[in-house]
Amino acid sequence: MYGKIHEIYSSISGEGISQGIPTVFVRFAGCSLRCGKTETKQLWCDTPYALGPNQGETKPLASIIEEIEALDKDHGFQILLTGGEPLEGQNRDLSKSIAEFLFSYRTKENKPYPASRVETNGSEKITLDPYFIFTMDYKLPGSGMEDRMDLENFQILEKRHNSLDEIKFVVRDRIDFERSIEVIREQKIQTNILYSPVHGEVDAKELVEWIKIDNPPKCRLSLQIHKVLWGNQKGV
Template sequence: MNRYKINEVFQSIQGEGALTGVPSIFVRIQGCPVGCPWCDTKHTWDINPDDERSADDVMAEQGESSHWFQSSFDELMALFAREGYTAKNVILTGGEPCMFDLTELSSQLIARGYGVSIETSGTFEVLTHPDTWVTVSPKVNMKGGYDILDSALARANEIKHPVAMERHVDELKALLTRLPEGAAPLIYLQPISQQARATELAIKHCIENNWRLSLQTHKFIGIE
């Protein structure tokens, strides 16, 4: 039986990308080795054994913390029930959720009637149920190398590229030339940390390239 290391579980509204507005239960997996300098979840990077807590302790915490708890699927379902969650979509994020094989977890969620989405950096192979909505937010200094990123991009339903500089747009264009024939993911630019200049840049390149704009809408309205 798989157990998952989880940083936080909460119910909110998907704030980003193609599924913006969809009520969702977020399951934030602990651990990410990628190290994006502007990452807004740096507290999920390390899996420190000293930071393990009970699920109840983690659920009682307010704000960001590097504490995590272990959970089986059944324990996670019991937690959803205890919390009274009503959303029918589950977003597996992190940290980097694809450090782990998510086939079993996603399949079990789908069997319970949930829609499942994954937020991933494309630095690990995406192992998940075929009906999962996969958002790849490519990280170009990837540790996995191009083979892994190419397979993640080929699986992506949407590519959501974080941008703050022209260079980031050039990197995306180079990546898109690598997509296999027939792959047609939705393409989004997401301004890094809501900076005004990054947003202007994203708008300009979305219009020029017929890409879509993804804003972190939850941050504008002050929800999780």
Template structure:
């Protein structure tokens, strides 16, 4: 079993409800979405360097497991599967396999963070498996990718009823924010909600004011503290 891996490294979680937790990142290569790119606006993806499948190295389950153990020999870090897109194509099979192994090992030995967190782009179907925790993007109109969103994921999140799952809205403008409110109401979302501004296109303080007025349930502003600490460096 193999998947395309761009990098494996340790740092802290930079955003969301797990922000600040020591984390091993397993970054997959390859994503079919191209968020934000229009004739007049630029691609906004933070990890454009991992969008193509050829930007990763084919690695086996055993290779990835050994890299994880090297970085976290005591199995005490959160593990985060990200991308690229960890649920796309054959990356999905490797994501399932590595998550199962981590979950079973940590449950057997009473280690923290047994279920790896998966950052997924919203186009791939998530699962009801207990060995995953999900941060699921919902792409708003400003991304140009809303028509690629898998609406069934809302039902799966509702069924999972996992207090650690989260839905992330990346907001480009007021149109995006208003659409997020519509989605929350239409889908009756009860999962944790993250709001993140597109850097350079909407001021985070302005987004805060919008959030204060509508106050969606279980919502929070999510800024990327890894960028505050290290800028746009890779592997941090």
């Protein structure tokens, strides 16, 4: 079992409901989406350096597990599978194998965070598997990628009924926010909802005012604390 890995490192979770938790990040290489890029606007992806499938090193499962355990000797950190896109192509099978292995060990040994959190872009189908927790993006019009979203994922999230799953809306402008409200109503979303502003395009304080007025269920503002602490750096 092999996959393309861009980097593995330890830090704290930077956003969402797991914000601040000590975490080992496994960043896969390769993502077919190009969010935010238009004729007049730039790509907004936080990790453009991991978008290409060749922007990573081919690693076997055993090597990845060894690296995770070297960073987390006591198995006390959250494990976050991110990208790139951890559910795209061969990354999907490797993500499953990593999560299954850790879930089995941590459950047996009564360790914290047995299920690995997966940050996924919404275009790949999620699963009912208990060894995953999902942070799933829904790409709004400003991303240019909304037509790539797999709407069946909303039904899977409802079936999962996992209190730790979350849906993330990255908001570029008022049109994006209004569309998010439509999606929440159309899909009858009951999962945790995250709102994040596109840096430099919408003020977080303005987004807060929009959230206060509409007050979608189980929603929260999610800012990237790692950028507050270290700036826009890799491996932190």
